[in-house]
Amino acid sequence: NAGVTQTPKFRILKIGQSMTLQCTQDMNHNYMYWYRQDPGMGLKLIYYSVGAGITDKGEVPNGYNVSRSTTEDFPLRLELAAPSQTSVYFCASREFGGTEGEQYFGPGTRLTVT
Amino acid sequence: GNSVTQMEGPVTLSEEAFLTINCTYTATGYPSLFWYVQYPGEGLQLLLKATKADDKGSNKGFEATYRKETTSFHLEKGSVQVSDSAVYFCALSDVVSNYKLTFGKGTLLTVNP
Numbered sequence: 001n002a003g004v005t006q007t008p009k010f011r012i013l014k015i016g017q018s019m020t021l022q023c024t025q026d027m028n029h030n031y032m033y034w035y036r037q038d039p040g041m042g043l044k045l046i047y048y049s050v051g052a053g054i055t056d057k058g059e060v061p062n063g064y065n066v067s068r069s070t071t072e073d074f075p076l077r078l079e080l081a082a083p084s085q086t087s088v089y090f091c092a093s094r095e096f097g098g099t100e101g102e103q104y105f106g107p108g109t110r111l112t113v114t
Numbered sequence: 115g116n117s118v119t120q121m122e123g124p125v126t127l128s129e130e131a132f133l134t135i136n137c138t139y140t141a142t143g144y145p146s147l148f149w150y151v152q153y154p155g156e157g158l159q160l161l162l163k164a165t166k167a168d169d170k171g172s173n174k175g176f177e178a179t180y181r182k183e184t185t186s187f188h189l190e191k192g193s194v195q196v197s198d199s200a201v202y203f204c205a206l207s208d209v210v211s212n213y214k215l216t217f218g219k220g221t222l223l224t225v226n227p
Contacts, residue, residue, distance in 0.1 A: 004157075033214075042203065042217040043158075050212075058214070090157055094213070102148070103215060105157035 001026050004106035006091050012112045013081040021076040021109050023091030031094040032074040033103065034058075034066065036087040043090065049074055081113045116141045116211055120204045120218035127194055127225050135189040135221050137178075137204035145206040147171075147180055147187040148215070152201040161189075161202070194225045 007022045025032065030051045035043040045058030049068040063085060065077040074093075078085060088110050092103040121136040139145065146165040150158040162171030167182035176191045187204060204218040 031213075040219060042219040043215075045214060048214065092158075102160055102163060105150075105159070107157045 003027065004091055004093055004104050006089075006106040006109050008109060009107070010110045012114065013078075015081060015083065015113060017081050018077070018079050019081070019111075021078075021089055021091075021111075023074045023076065023106060024072050025074075025091075025093040025104070026072065027093060027095065027104065028071060029093035029095045029104070030071065031103075032068065033092040033094075034064070034074070034076045035090045035092065036060065036085075037090060037108075038087050046076065046089075078111075083113050085111065086113045087111060116145070116206060116208065116216040118204050118206055118216055118218035120202075120221055122219075122221070123201075124222040124224060127223070129196055129225055129227050130193045131225075133189070133191040133194045133198075133223070135202055135204075135223070137187045137189065137218060139185050139187065139204075139206050141185075141206055141208055141210075143208035143210035145208040147178070148205040148207070149176070149178055149187070149189050150203040150205060150217075152203065152220070154200070158203065194223070196225045196227050199223055199225045 004025045033048045034046040044060045047066040049055045091106040094103045117140045148163045149161040151161045152158045162173040164171040164180035170179045178189045201220045203220045205215045207213045
């Protein structure tokens with residue numbers, strides 16, 4: 001199993017541009033999550049999904065959108081990039097009924113908006 | 115709501131020193147507790163976990179005991195190695211939050227030879 005994969009690894013965007021961060025997992029997990037990690041601030045939940053077709057907001061959803069058309073994929077969309085979205089983005093997944101919240105993380109996407 | 119507070123870093127130790135990273139929590143339910151580790155340039159990996167009071171999680175020489183009376187889950191290792199240099203995150207989840215993880219801010223550990 002590859003686990004959770006994310007693309008791209010790095011990206012530089014200009015203010016106002018759009019992009020999609022890709023996330024795929026091959027573990028047949030129902031739950032998927034998007035976090036952003038800012039220096040010294042831990043991880044903040046952006047959006048999550050409990051299964052295909054079902055998504056919900058986390059702590060910091062503004063400026064982002066998600067979709068979940070398949071179990072495997074959970075892309076994160078930035079429509080109008082702003083400097084405040086400069087961060088490292090992590091995707092994670094968890095199996096349904098899995099051990100009390102244990103999540104598997106991808107390697108991250110480092111995004112810079114200038 | 116849920117929250118996790120862990121000791122501020124950075125922490126710098128010499129090889130073979132004893133490590134403690136403090137973590138306390140506030141939770142509305144009966145949480146499970148986790149320590150995740152992030153090596154430079156990588157994503158987070160689960161280091162250890164405990165799912166009920168007085169449980170001890172352990173892995174790779176690291177240990178943490180779930181203390182309900184003090185709402186704590188301190189991470190310890192008796193003898194650190196250079197390869198332990200990383201950022202360590204304490205986290206919790208519970209059924210009230212639908213098992214979403216709440217993280218502390220992370221503690222950067224640097225171990226010098």
